[in-house]
Every structure is written in structure tokens, then in C-alpha cells.
Amino acid sequence: MRKNFFFWTSLFLLFLSVFAFSDNLFYDVGQKSNSDPKFIIHGLFFLAWFIILVLQTGYIRKGNYKAHRTLGITGMLVGLGVIISTFYVFVVIYEGWSVMPFQVKANRIFTTSFAILIWLAFLNRKNGVKHKRYIFIGTLYVLGPVLDRVVGKLMSIESLTGPVIFEAIIWNVLFISLFVYDWSTLKKIHPISWIGCIWFYVVWILSVML
Template identity: 30%
Template structure:
């Protein structure tokens, strides 16, 4: 079995990068609404739980760097609970947003727009579940846990691109840049990409294509009407 090392700051740093986008993206979007705006309680709860999961993911990465495996395993149960809450609260937030006639992502109507957060939830669940399943594979587990967070950073990156950069298409470039950091790190440290890094990029690309292809279709509208 490969030994754990303390010389791998990449994964804590990438977690901090994602958290930074979340804080900047949603913070700037709230600020743009003007003084006195307070997000609804359900949205605040969703944001708080999501940030708590990211904070715990960062703590978990730091615990591994310090070889504190026992506490890392104990905190894993809290991570599972927070991940489950993210899925439930994400579903609820999407269902509420669909009722807003002014809600639009990428030019879609509210029903079409729902495909974006819905697939964020799906890809997060896929990568996180795979990470838990491969928890005994150190190299795969640590990549998949951070990549799970990357999968649900799309709303934050989009808000950053819109509010601060004024160019929504840049959101896609920013997300791919973050994803490409993983195989670049792999090449520098192990001479070849790790399958988990490649899996994250492929999954993101496939689901992004599906969003754009299906968001405005009757098939998606029927599915969304049944699910939400």
C-alpha cells in the first residue's frame, strides 16, 4: 500500500479555490441586489450546509496531511450527513426556483433552467459516491472528494463571471481550467493523469453537453414536471 505523505498541498488548495469562488460568486450576486437584501431562509440554509461540507472537506485533507487517519474516518460520517443534506436542499432550492417566471439560465425558461442545478446535484452525487466507494484507494479518494465539490461550483462560477467579469461564457473556461489543474498536477507528480482526474473532466463535459442539448426539449420538460 502506498504511504501517506505530508507534502501534498494541492488538494487543500483546490478546495480553497472552490470555496473562494462560492464566496465571491454568491457574495457579489447578493451585493448586486442592493442594500437590505437578505436571501430566503431556505437559501441561507442551503448555502450554509454547502459551505460546511467544503470546510469539512478542507479539514479532512489537512488531517490526511498530518497523518491523523482516525479522526479523518470519524469526520467521514459528518461528511456523509452534509452531503445528503446538500442533495435534499439542492432539490428543494431548484423546485422553488422553477416557480419563479423570471428565472433563466443560458436563455432557458424556468423549466429548462432547472436542468443546470439538477445536473449539478447528480454529478456531485456520482463523484461523491464513487469517492466513498473508493475510500481505501488513497489516490482516487482524495481526488474524487475534491472533484465532487468542483462538480457543484457551477452556479458560483457563473455568478462570478456575470457580476465581476461581465462575460457569462467565461464561466465555462474557468471551470475547465480548474478541472485541468488535476491532470496537470498528476503529470507533475506521477508522470501520467490519474483516472479519477480524467473521469471528472469527462463527466463534467458530458453533462454540460446534455444540459445544452436537453434543456429546451419537451422530454426534459416532462421529466422536470414529474420530478419537481
């Protein structure tokens, strides 16, 4: 589990992202969003982020630390691209906080949280225990749009009950799996993991209340 957890979870996240936007990528490439530069750039940065996660965790899995460090700089730049392109989409589409649905408000806070965690991951790049947890939790924070698209392909969204339950299951399984990994490798749940989980729920509460 020590060698494989982050690799397989990254592979799962890449699968979710490709499935979520499979229409844009494969069978409905003529749709309007595919000709809009802001969505193309945003989507490419996100796809690159998930691909780099798989490559980076694969290098660690094989003990190729030199390749991991080399690709790490590219990964940080792609992360920056994710942050900038996401905020640009927010600004262009939504005219202020008050008109945003609560889930969009949550995504805006999560994007800010992602930015902070990726910066912390960079600062702690020589501390593997912290580095990989910052990146993993940061990635979970920006998974919302991917899960929304997955839900749209798997079930009817006329009622919110099914989609909300589905997304809650995916997020909670990922957090719980991180706790299991922590316990199996550290014999405790790392503070980054449980604080990250608590903040996840705090953000949703704030988004509904604000």
C-alpha cells in the same frame, strides 16, 4: 505537490464560495433570500461543505488520518444535505424540466453526478487515490452557482461572452491542474480524472440539446 495540491485547491474553492455570497454573508444581509429558510439551509450546507474540504485536506496534509476519518462522517452528512437542499430548491423554483434554462438543467444533472461521486467516495474511503478524486470532481460539478455569482460581482452580464469565457477558464484550469497533479504523482492521468472531465462536457452538450 503531492501534499499540497488538494489543500490549496480546496482553499481556493472556499475563497470563491465566500466571495460569491459575500453580500449575503457580510454587507447586504437584509436581502430577501436571507430570510428564506430554503436558501439559508442550502447556503449553509454548501458553505459547510467547502469548509470541511479545507479541514479534511489539511488533516491529510499534516498526516492526521484519525481526525480525517472522524470528520469524514460529518462530511458525508453535509454532502447529503447539499444534495437534498439543492434538489428541493430545484423543485420549488422550477415547475418541470421544460421551463429550466440550459444552465439550470446542467446544474440538475451535475447535482445528480455529485451525489453519485460522493457515494463512490464513501465506498472507496480506504482507497485514497480514488477517494480524493471522486470528491474533487464531484465538487467541481456543483461549482456552477458559485461561479455565476462570482461573475456577477466581477463583470457585466449584459453579454454572455465574458461570463462564459471566465467560467470556462476557471473550470478548465481546475481540471488541467488535476491532470498535472496526476501526472506528477502517478505518471499518468487517472481514469477518474479524464472520465470526469469528459462527462463535464457531455452534460453541457446534453443540457443545450434537451
